[in-house]
Amino acid sequence: MAIDTQRRDVGAAIRAALKPRPQPKPAGTVSAVLTFGWRALLKIKHMPEQLFDVVVTPIMFTVLFTYLFGGALAGSTDAYLQYLLPGILVQSVVFTSVYSGLTLNTDISKGIYDRFRSMPVWSLSPVLGTMAGDVVRYTVSSLIVFAIGFLMGYEAATGILGIVAVILLLDLFAAGLSFIFTTLALLVRTPSTVMTLGWMVLMPLTFASNVFVDPATMPAWLQTVVAWNPVALLVTAARGLLDGTGSAALVAGSLVAPLVVTAVFGPVTMALYRRER
Amino acid sequence: MIAGASTPAVETVGLRKTFGAKHAVDGIDLSIRRGSIFGLLGPNGAGKTTTVRLLATLLKPTAGTARVLGHDVAREPEAVRRRVSLTGQFASVDEDLTGRENLVLIARLLGHGGRDARARADELLAAFDLDDAAAKQVRTYSGGMRRRLDIAASLVTTPDLLFLDEPTTGLDPRSRNQVWEIVRLLVDNGTTVLLTTQYLEEADQLAERIAVIDHGRVIAEGTSATLKASVGTGVLHVRLADPADREAARALLAAELGGPIHLDADPAALTATVPDPARAAAAIAATGAAGIRVTDFSLGQPSLDEVFFALTGHPAEPSPDDESAAATAAGRS
Numbered sequence: 001m002a003i004d005t006q007r008r009d010v011g012a013a014i015r016a017a018l019k020p021r022p023q024p025k026p027a028g029t030v031s032a033v034l035t036f037g038w039r040a041l042l043k044i045k046h047m048p049e050q051l052f053d054v055v056v057t058p059i060m061f062t063v064l065f066t067y068l069f070g071g072a073l074a075g076s077t078d079a080y081l082q083y084l085l086p087g088i089l090v091q092s093v094v095f096t097s098v099y100s101g102l103t104l105n106t107d108i109s110k111g112i113y114d115r116f117r118s119m120p121v122w123s124l125s126p127v128l129g130t131m132a133g134d135v136v137r138y139t140v141s142s143l144i145v146f147a148i149g150f151l152m153g154y155e156a157a158t159g160i161l162g163i164v165a166v167i168l169l170l171d172l173f174a175a176g177l178s179f180i181f182t183t184l185a186l187l188v189r190t191p192s193t194v195m196t197l198g199w200m201v202l203m204p205l206t207f208a209s210n211v212f213v214d215p216a217t218m219p220a221w222l223q224t225v226v227a228w229n230p231v232a233l234l235v236t237a238a239r240g241l242l243d244g245t246g247s248a249a250l251v252a253g254s255l256v257a258p259l260v261v262t263a264v265f266g267p268v269t270m271a272l273y274r275r276e277r
Numbered sequence: 278m279i280a281g282a283s284t285p286a287v288e289t290v291g292l293r294k295t296f297g298a299k300h301a302v303d304g305i306d307l308s309i310r311r312g313s314i315f316g317l318l319g320p321n322g323a324g325k326t327t328t329v330r331l332l333a334t335l336l337k338p339t340a341g342t343a344r345v346l347g348h349d350v351a352r353e354p355e356a357v358r359r360r361v362s363l364t365g366q367f368a369s370v371d372e373d374l375t376g377r378e379n380l381v382l383i384a385r386l387l388g389h390g391g392r393d394a395r396a397r398a399d400e401l402l403a404a405f406d407l408d409d410a411a412a413k414q415v416r417t418y419s420g421g422m423r424r425r426l427d428i429a430a431s432l433v434t435t436p437d438l439l440f441l442d443e444p445t446t447g448l449d450p451r452s453r454n455q456v457w458e459i460v461r462l463l464v465d466n467g468t469t470v471l472l473t474t475q476y477l478e479e480a481d482q483l484a485e486r487i488a489v490i491d492h493g494r495v496i497a498e499g500t501s502a503t504l505k506a507s508v509g510t511g512v513l514h515v516r517l518a519d520p521a522d523r524e525a526a527r528a529l530l531a532a533e534l535g536g537p538i539h540l541d542a543d544p545a546a547l548t549a550t551v552p553d554p555a556r557a558a559a560a561i562a563a564t565g566a567a568g569i570r571v572t573d574f575s576l577g578q579p580s581l582d583e584v585f586f587a588l589t590g591h592p593a594e595p596s597p598d599d600e601s602a603a604a605t606a607a608g609r610s
């Protein structure tokens with residue numbers, strides 16, 4: 001009978017697939033982290049809309065602010081775009097870093113966490129791999145904003161070198177910052193809570209800064225806030241790298257905050273990920 | 278050598294896991310023969326998943342010991358993880374990725390090189406009848422496809438011991454049969470399978486030995502035959518044309534079958550434990566002869582509820598905290 005033959009064939013195929021064979025040694029630490037990084041890239045491939053979600057607001061800001069307020073704020077729309085674009089770049093990448101938290105949150109609330117944990121690979125490789133893959137996400141965010149900027153007439157005085165340097169700086173900053181969101185992600189129940197909390201942290205950081213306007217016109221207390229705001233420090237460093245007024249000191253200053261965040265929230269993330277659940 | 282093939286696949290002594298005040302696993306002793314299928318049968322909240330997670334090294338025992346393939350789960354978790362696979366109760370695959378990408382991911386983590394990993398993924402996809410859906414995201418899969426992928430992911434390198442936590446809950450009969458077929462083939466191949474289920478039928482179909490657990494304790498353990506000997510080989514469900522005949526039918530069936538008769542919630546229905554199918558046929562004939570009209574009857578395997586009733590004298594009940602919560606809620610209203 002046809003059905004019986006078919007069944008026997010399926011049985012044979014499964015049996016063949018299960019035949020004992022030499023088994024390789026499980027992936028080492030680096031290789032496991034890279035494999036999880038590859039998984040993060042696949043997620044970008046399957047859900048590119050996530051990237052656009054995060055850059056669409058900054059892009060709207062770029063267009064709106066440049067054409068609406070550019071003349072008033074900087075004398076001409078061209079001059080304002082030159083001022084604004086590095087700030088928007090920072091805003092986009094910083095918002096993208098919330099997504100590292102999202103993947104982790106989804107993982108721990110699903111059975112896949114148990115599968116990864118029951119496999120013979122380093123228990124933290126899913127966390128570090130996700131974060132490594134997300135560096136690509138940050139880079140793509142930067143490239144999208146640059147592309148829009150160039151279309152609108154933005155020019156980087158330092159050319160390709162400046163652009164590459166800024167992208168690397170933003171990657172470092174966002175990777176460090178994302179430990180805040182991975183920590184959040186391991187504490188709250190749903191991905192949407194991660195998003196909401198993430199935006200609550202980031203909104204004030206990006207607005208009470210020099211992203212949109214020169215703080216010289218702000219009240220004194222706000223100027224103090226801006227002077228200490230890590231996002232503002234990053235914007236200053238990024239502007240410097242793009243218009244040629246940058247310095248190693250500015251870059252180093254902008255990296256203090258992500259280093260502190262990594263030192264504090266990195267271990268917290270690891271401990272939270274490893275705890276029994 | 279401690280890990281020699283003569284040791285049981287799983288051996289636990291007084292295994293316990295407490296979450297706060299909740300004794301999820303409350304002193305379980307198990308011994309599972311290598312190469313066998315072992316069924317862990319229990320209702321919601323019995324402690325099945327917790328037991329599996331303890332044995333798969335995802336939880337640390339609060340007390341007691343567990344040795345898996347000769348290795349202590351608390352002291353040698355790495356050695357255990359190298360040789361077991363877990364297919365969890367809730368899909369343990371990545372919904373965002375395709376079926377193929379999921380398997381390649383697992384293969385790479387287990388140390389297969391790129392080309393090797395892809396070949397292995399394709400081999401498993403074909404064997405598990407998933408080749409058509411290989412390039413689709415798992416979120417588009419049916420329940421049965423997801424389960425098969427999940428099991429395939431556990432077999433990328435053939436494990437010595439496979440944990441299957443409620444592998445067929447929520448599947449239609451066809452998908453369930455496919456999963457059973459896979460489990461049988463796996464065991465032919467020498468793998469030991471620890472399977473949890475809420476269905477006696479499933480445990481009966483597959484498992485060599487069954488432990489019934491409730492409130493974190495083993496309340497019965499043995500072969501399917503011994504278990505059924507204590508429960509009855511089957512259950513006769515009878516539905517009457519006229520509910521007024523129920524008392525008469527009960528008396529008649531009790532006399533014919535010699536066991537306890539349940540009166541169901543349905544006023545026209547009865548359920549009887551049957552020691553021997555031949556006597557069930559005689560009992561039905563007798564009701565007809567006595568002028569009691571039967572609209573339908575069926576002889577089935579005892580359900581988990583009936584097993585519980587036979588073993589404990591009371592139905593499977595919600596866990597104590599659910600009960601006390603219900604009681605306080607009732608008291609307040």
Ligand SMILES: Nc1ncnc2c1ncn2[C@@H]1O[C@H](COP(=O)(O)OP(=O)(O)OP(=O)(O)O)[C@@H](O)[C@H]1O
Nearest residue numbers: 277296299301320321322323324325326327328596
């Ligand atoms: N991480 C945890 N924290 C607190 N309580 C838990 C935890 N995991 C399980 N429990 C409790 O332990 C008991 C046993 O749960 P378990 O998940 O092992 O049951 P189960 O037999 O798998 O049930 P089901 O058939 O519903 O899957 C339940 O009362 C559950 O609420």
Ligand SMILES: [Mg+2]
Nearest residue numbers: 325326327366
């Ligand atoms: Mg369970």
